Amino acid sequence: MFDSMRKGKSDTAGSSPERSFDPTPAGDDLPLEAVPKSFWERIWPAMACGAGLFSDGYLNNTIGSVNTILSTLYPKEYAGSSAQRNVSSIAFAGTVVGQLAFGYTSDNYSRKWSLMVSTCILIVFAALAAGSYGAHGTVGGMLAALTAYRFFLGIGIGGEYPAGSVACSEATGELKSGTRNRWFILFTNVMIDWGFVISAFVPLVLVWICSEKHLRLVWRISLGLGVIPPLSLFYLRLKLKEPEEFSRQTMKNAKVPYLLIIKYYWWRLFIVSIIWFIYDFSSYAFGLYSSSIIDVILGDDTALTKSFGWNTVINLFYIPGAILGSFVSDWVGPRNALGYGVLAQAIVGFIMAGCYAQLATSAHIGGFCVVYGIFLSLGELGPGDNIGLVASKTSATCIRGQYYGIAAAFGKIGAFVGTYVFPIIEKKAPNATRSGQDPFFVASSLCVLSAFIALFLLPHIGQDTITEEDIKFRAYLVDHGYDTSQMGIKEYMNNSESTIDTTTGREPAQYDEKI
Numbered sequence: 066m067f068d069s070m071r072k073g074k075s076d077t078a079g080s081s082p083e084r085s086f087d088p089t090p091a092g093d094d095l096p097l098e099a100v101p102k103s104f105w106e107r108i109w110p111a112m113a114c115g116a117g118l119f120s121d122g123y124l125n126n127t128i129g130s131v132n133t134i135l136s137t138l139y140p141k142e143y144a145g146s147s148a149q150r151n152v153s154s155i156a157f158a159g160t161v162v163g164q165l166a167f168g169y170t171s172d173n174y175s176r177k178w179s180l181m182v183s184t185c186i187l188i189v190f191a192a193l194a195a196g197s198y199g200a201h202g203t204v205g206g207m208l209a210a211l212t213a214y215r216f217f218l219g220i221g222i223g224g225e226y227p228a229g230s231v232a233c234s235e236a237t238g239e240l241k242s243g244t245r246n247r248w249f250i251l252f253t254n255v256m257i258d259w260g261f262v263i264s265a266f267v268p269l270v271l272v273w274i275c276s277e278k279h280l281r282l283v284w285r286i287s288l289g290l291g292v293i294p295p296l297s298l299f300y301l302r303l304k305l306k307e308p309e310e311f312s313r314q315t316m317k318n319a320k321v322p323y324l325l326i327i328k329y330y331w332w333r334l335f336i337v338s339i340i341w342f343i344y345d346f347s348s349y350a351f352g353l354y355s356s357s358i359i360d361v362i363l364g365d366d367t368a369l370t371k372s373f374g375w376n377t378v379i380n381l382f383y384i385p386g387a388i389l390g391s392f393v394s395d396w397v398g399p400r401n402a403l404g405y406g407v408l409a410q411a412i413v414g415f416i417m418a419g420c421y422a423q424l425a426t427s428a429h430i431g432g433f434c435v436v437y438g439i440f441l442s443l444g445e446l447g448p449g450d451n452i453g454l455v456a457s458k459t460s461a462t463c464i465r466g467q468y469y470g471i472a473a474a475f476g477k478i479g480a481f482v483g484t485y486v487f488p489i490i491e492k493k494a495p496n497a498t499r500s501g502q503d504p505f506f507v508a509s510s511l512c513v514l515s516a517f518i519a520l521f522l523l524p525h526i527g528q529d530t531i532t533e534e535d536i537k538f539r540a541y542l543v544d545h546g547y548d549t550s551q552m553g554i555k556e557y558m559n560n561s562e563s564t565i566d567t568t569t570g571r572e573p574a575q576y577d578e579k580i
Contacts, residue, residue, distance in 0.1 A: 122260020163223020168470020183224025195289030382438025406447020414509030
């Protein structure tokens with residue numbers, strides 16, 4: 066598969082003597098997917114690394130229902146105030162900080178321990194947010210405390226992206242070719258979407274149990290249950306080892322050639338970041354305000370259980386799109402799945418906007434939820450499933466955490482902007498119908514733009530793109546005079562039973578032609 070690449074590589078290296086190898090690879094010379102391991106031994110590292118994104122879905126989306134409850138409890142202090150916007154959106158600001166900070170540490174220190182630190186942050190600040198309390202019991206102080214805790218919670222969520230998702234993508238290299246994209250998606254984006262669903266269902270159940278007379282208990286328990294997902298993964302993550310690719314390719318002990326990296330990757334990173342910004346701009350805004358949208362349609366006198374129930378139905382539509390999209394990504398490739406998926410979402414969005422006046426009534430709430438749900442489902446099949454996959458596979462291993470972290474940070478900036486912009490779009494509309502239509506017109510137009518960028522500007526991404534990208538990037542570094550022999554974890558390189566070609570970072574029998 067890489068014949069021409071291999072020949073060019075041996076010419077570039079020059080100093081490496083020509084060697085011959087047994088045509089039957091054995092032991093450490095086996096490709097990662099052929100190393101004798103059980104299915105569980107292959108799958109659990111990917112699961113442990115990626116499944117923490119459930120916390121992102123749950124902790125970010127549950128604040129939508131909490132927002133509705135706080136507005137009901139504190140109509141003067143909270144509803145329509147800056148505190149309402151801050152509580153809903155501040156976690157996105159923390160997430161950006163976490164994505165950038167942990168992107169750096171996951172490349173330059175450790176994937177595993179970056180993940181462990183972010184897990185601890187999630188556990189601590191999810192608990193503190195649930196117990197938010199203001200000085201002397203004041204509502205303003207409580208809201209200020211909740212805002213501060215959610216900022217730090219966002220930092221922990223941010224760490225899950227460059228540390229968890231990147232390690233998950235590298236772990237899927239040991240799985241069967243032709244299935245790697247789906248496993249990555251099932252353990253990352255599908256986990257986020259299940260977080261969305263559970264975060265919508267939990268407040269509903271709690272209102273059933275506690276009744277609307279005890280809403281203070283409902284919102285605190287809803288936030289407090291966010292401790293469970295990261296806590297359940299703590300032991301598995303503690304048992305993790307650094308991914309094989311990271312051990313071979315890291316620059317943690319070398320001088321990082323940032324100018325060469327920027328020159329090589331800046332355009333690709335810009336494209337991935339723009340797509341992620343556009344996707345999160347609408348998806349998180351719609352997710353946060355879905356319960357509020359339903360409240361407007363149903364009317365002010367509607368019971369919270371009815372509002373939360375329809376919100377749960379809408380969030381359930383994320384799941385079929387995300388699961389189907391995981392298989393589509395393997396069948397047609399991430400670029401096509403993303404591009405055509407988001408184009409289909411745009412079409413449904415324009416239909417939704419055109420029919421909004423007929424759909425957005427209490428008599429047709431079922432039809433509204435179905436069409437709205439299809440709109441969200443197609444968003445998951447396209448960019449929701451594939452943008453993280455694209456970000457994790459279009460850069461070399463040695464800078465993947467920072468590359469992914471920057472792209473994901475752009476996405477969360479889009480989410481942050483969207484949560485502020487969408488309410489303004491609604492308020493500036495000339496009438497109630499336009500107030501509901503305009504966000505869909507804006508989101509659908511951006512979907513068309515995103516489809517064009519994906520289909521025409523993203524590179525092809527195959528099952529072995531991570532391996533290919535590492536080989537190409539090492540060749541680029543060698544061509545520009547960089548000493549690639551200093552890459553890799555020294556203990557790993559010294560103790561490896563097989564010979565590692567320092568110009569490629571690979572075991573020779575995998576990539577050199579067999580004679």
